[in-house]
Amino acid sequence: MGRFDPETRRPGLTRVGVPGARTRRVVSGLVVALGLLNIMLALVRQPIISFGRIHNRVPIEAVDGARYLLLAAAVALLSSSTGLLHGKRHAWMVAALATLASLMAHPFKRVDYLGVAAAGFVLAALITTVGQFPARSDPARARRGLLWLALGELGVLAYGFAGLYLLDSQFRESPSFAEAVENALRLLFVVPATTIEPASRHGTWFIHSARLLASGMLVAGIWQLLRPVLHRTGPGRLERLRVRGLLDQYATTSVAYFHLLDDKTYFFASSGEAFIGYRMVGATAVALGEPIGEQFARKLVVREFAEFCDLNGWAFCFHQVTEAGATELREAGLSAMKIGEEAVVPVTNLSLSGKSFKHIRNTVNRLGKEGYWCERLPRPIPEETLAELEALSGSWLADGGHRERGFTLGQFSYDYLNETYVHVVRSPGGRIEAFANVIPPFQSKEGNFDLMRRRPDAEDGVMDFLFVHLIEHFRAEGMDGLNLGLAPLANLEGGGLVTHALRLLYNRGSRFFHYEGLHAYKEKWQPRWEPRYLVYRSELQLPQLALAVARAGETEGSLSWPWTDLAARLLPWRR
Template sequence: MNPAMIFPGVEGLFKWLRKRPPGVIAVSLTAVLAGLITMTAAIFPQEQWMVDELERWTPFHIALGSQVLLLIVSVILLSVGRGLLRGKRVAWLFATSVLAISPLLFIGQDFNWTRALAVLVPFALLIQQRKYFAARSDAISLRKAMRPLSVLALVVLVFGYLGVRHVDSQVEGNTGRLGAAQTVLELVLLQSTDTQRPMTRQAQTMFFSVSLAGGLTGLAFLLIALRPVLMRTPPDPAAVARAREIILAHGGNPLDEFALAADKQLFFPTSNRTVVAYALWRNFAVTLADPIGPAEDVPFALEEFIQFCHEQDWEPVFYQIDRAHLERYRALGFTAFKIGENARIPLTGWSLTGRKFQDMRTAINRASREGVTFHWYPGEGTVDHGIEAQLADISEDWLKTGKRAEMAFDMGAFSTAEIRLRSAAVAKRKDGRVEAFVTWIPYAGGKARCLDLMRSRHDAMPGIMDFVIVESLKHFQSRGLEEASLASAPLANADPEAGDAHTRVVRFLYEKLNKIYGYKSLFAFKGKYQPAWRSTFLAYRNKRHLGFIAYATVAVHVRGGLLKMWRS
């Protein structure tokens, strides 16, 4: 039986592990196993045999004196093991440093061959595989933390040394200055000591305090040092200008213009002819569609971006990708599944003739009879602050009435500056009252437009949105544009015959979330225009991350994540 049938995500875990060097897996899992056994010993303190066996085969002193210390040690070991599996440079430095120092802490003790092997074998493997550990940590977080953590570490060492010297008469073993220094280092780094043995409650309390302070300091350092690289600022103007040049030369996706939005980061492969736009949530880099650039460069751009993500300790997720490159993603170890449809309308020869457009013609004729007119604002005209005030009021009312939130990533937000830059399609009555408006963004080198915002008054006449969109399409035809996109219909058109788990989940969400987000009505609304549907896909690498990936795709669309989206 397939283990993934019993434990969801096991198959993805094994696939993920197979991509790691065997030596790295061995050392990492050793640290993880030691952490799990230590945690078990903390939870079940009566099981002394666990500690005895663990101490034989690890470079660490382990005592059963305190569950708190054991828990701290277990978290440190688990963090180091996980960091090594992720290829973290900081985890490698920490592990090799501890392994290099540990023999010095056993000076004066009888030789133990199992412990010697436990030090030499992982140390040799880590040195041999050092090139694998290229994943960086967040430098800004580390710089901010280094000064206070260094001061704290110095305080802990001084406090420990003075404290151990204070109880010097209450311990057995190697006493004196050198013995106290070695004891402190063992308590701080290894969380236990064989150099000295406390004989009184006061000495035991002092040893415990030094271990606890050292453990908490080390844990704080590790948690900060193992953070993935965080992007805090938008790309510089030069990068945005270069991306715009690439989009103008090679762009053809309706979403291309959103790559230049302030919520995106930009990655340029070595050829500098391709750009990948992405947004970051925690350590998930969610791309906006496929790489943009010459078709022959896309495979190399994908490989370089995936390697770049590895070096930043990120997990790449490719969102709204096209069918054309699916095999390339699969060859790189990604799983892809359909997440929606994009509606494209070829404008050459498009018209409302035929029975299938009868209802739309009726709605448009009614709007015309009631004196509603179409305006491309500002177009080549002048700025009208009265119209702009009405557009802002309609947008605010639309958000408030529907308890909606402004979206991001592959959708725009209301902006008067953007409307002045790109213009908007406006439906206005004879008395000057604006009923609705629609915004469009350019793509395909300016030869096409993609639908973005659709907003109307809550008491607007029925069919007003069809009026604005149809008149917009006619306007584009008159300007010689070749295509219009009505944007995406999320989760739509999943194959009813497909039986794979991804399709079942998409169909389930499409049905169950329809009452909240109106997916069915959106798909039906766009379907009235008889578009050519283009399927869009999501590609990911590991099933274990599916829950986080789902949240990441929501988080990059709505600030505040799933909770805010649910409330909206």
């Protein structure tokens, strides 16, 4: 396939995403201002700016009706403001209708020219910027919103009619059936009743409750109408084959293999030569690492992915990005924040001689003398061996509060282990004491593993014994290093409130999350440390992105309970 120049592919785009973010912020601010102005002008008795005494000629019934219409329009305007920020087309439609209603109501509210001028200006702004609001709403949620609105308003109508007709003792005159229907409709549309005057506090409360219910149903309907698009489809077999081909040709990062897990969805560049693997968490697309593919296609896919997310009303971020990847993404106009460092043990010239490796050397020698040994299991793994590995994994999960995770980690299954090479430590009697599965490096010169589990009652030092075996294995395979994975929050750089908070969490939170202990364990292998980043578009989105990254690693069952184990979920960079 031919190469595409990302700087000229779509001249209408900003550096990333749908253009016009500043325009949308201005329009959203104008809509909020008009909503607040509507509320203020509905509350004041006389117009702030009027022409002569024309306002005195407007019937009092029209004035009251206009006040209620302004309040209803204000509710719709304020409810649509967030959707306008995200470029929602449905939000634009709601705001335009509410602004038009305001423009119609202000003349009847004793000809308040301040309101007329403001509504006219906002309506003109909405009309001239309609092209800046292309984002879709979720079709199912939009239909649900309309259904909520219709059924809710019917319920309010029934509530209003029943109250007016049955609570006749609470009003000065008992309404007839027709009068109850007429005034229930007036309450539904938040306009004043004409023939119903409450004679008690309960009657007054009922009138107010009907109007509040009608306004609440309007807000609920608009909220559903403007919800982000839900992601409902997973990748098919052909998409995975395309991804595998790109990984074989271009992938160099330690997390590349995890793009093939079932929890990923793929977005391909229009050239077909690069892709982004991501997981949807609510309305946030969490991408794994940087884009993978041909250099020019990587730049193209970032812009196309940002536009895709904008059109769906999604936030997005890239998690565990390498330094080279962060540089490319910064060039696209994104921001990067360091979230930790990855440890890579140089295996070519590593020797266990010397004082610094004395403890590891003694452990390996002791276990070797006791008859412990390592091997790489054949593929396919025999059924009885898989059953033994499953029992070991189950005991490891049950010990110490471990749990299966995803996104940057695989999960135990027979199929998954048979896709990789499993290395085990066996006791003198042949029992498997610990195992790790080695995943493909693709174009990387670093060996990498995923699951690393041991029996709770295994001899001390079996994991060090296994690591030494892996170092020797990767050296024999011609690899340059052994990747030990991420040390979260290690050696954070720069200032800023967020970085200071994460640094404080690292320094003070080790009692609960063992960050310093994890870093110290990896440090004893004398690795080189490579920075990893979270790449994002706006700092205002960081709380949403942090929670999404934390939840991306959880299983589907965990995702349905966002407040379970909240402390662990708020730490998104554990591997």
